[in-house]
Amino acid sequence: MIVRPQRIAVLLLVLACAGVSAPAHASPHVVSIAKARSLPLNTVVTIDGTATTPSGAFESSFFDKGFAIQDHRAGIYISAAEDLNIAPRDRIRVTGTLRDSYGLRILVPDAIHLHGKGPKIQPKPLATGAVSEATEGLLVRVTATITRAPESDLPYGYKFFVDDGSGELTIFVNTQTGIDLTGLTAGRAAQVTGFSSQFDTHYEIDPRFPADVTLRHR
Known part of the structure; x- marks a missing residue:
């Protein structure tokens, strides 16, 4: 098992009350x-x-x-x-x-x-090989064949791999999502929606909740 190294937790002070405005010294200029x-x-x-x-x-x-x-x-x-x-x-x-x-x-x-x-954000359809630095931060979706069944990377989560012919892609499932990995066997087709992410040198999709991972009929 390849163990996912721990991310460094950053301790920070956040205004925890929803709707609290930015402090007076914060710049009002919003950038894209x-x-x-x-x-x-x-x-x-x-x-x-x-x-x-x-x-x-x-x-x-x-x-x-x-x-x-x-x-x-x-x-x-x-x-x-x-x-x-x-x-x-x-x-x-x-x-x-x-x-x-x-x-x-x-x-x-x-x-x-x-x-x-805000507006409902539609996931951007991508080839598995197109998930990259250019898509990092976006909500994306791929439809591909499972090449490697889910494997444990606990306590961080689980991962499996998919490929639509353009390159194998990691799907990382965090434990909080409650996603059922039953039936995600190699050779089956799946559709995965989630956050386009990066960890060290590889790119991945991090699904958010159970509806983000579905099996597809060929």
Whole structure:
């Protein structure tokens, strides 16, 4: 068994009350998520987007209670230390510092402001070989053949592998998602939706909840 190395948990202070505005010293200038992703690490930015994952869904491998947000072009993971009960479609403005977590670009927040509901984010259909740095942070979907059945990577979660002919891809299932891996045997076709992620040198999809992993008929 290949053990997934522990991500470093970042202790941070988050305004835990939903709807609390950013502090007065925070810059009011909002940049696109794509622009924020292009800036150097340790830059403080303010971004606005719609949640695509529930908070805490990836806690077993990310070691936080964060969530992802996305705008019309790009997405990013918000590494929150406290569970703010974020649900997909929550509209969120975040001021924080750009960091790196084992290759994954994240934002460590100083202030989080929930302000209503955003548009429903549709997953971007991709070939398995196209999940890459260019798609990191987005909600994506692949339809492919399972090449390797689920294997334990506890306490972090489980992983299995899929390929549609364009390249094998890791699917990493965190324990909090409650996804039933029964029946995901090699050779079966599956559709997987989730967060386009990175861990060290490889890219992966992290599904969010049971409906994100379904078997398909050929």
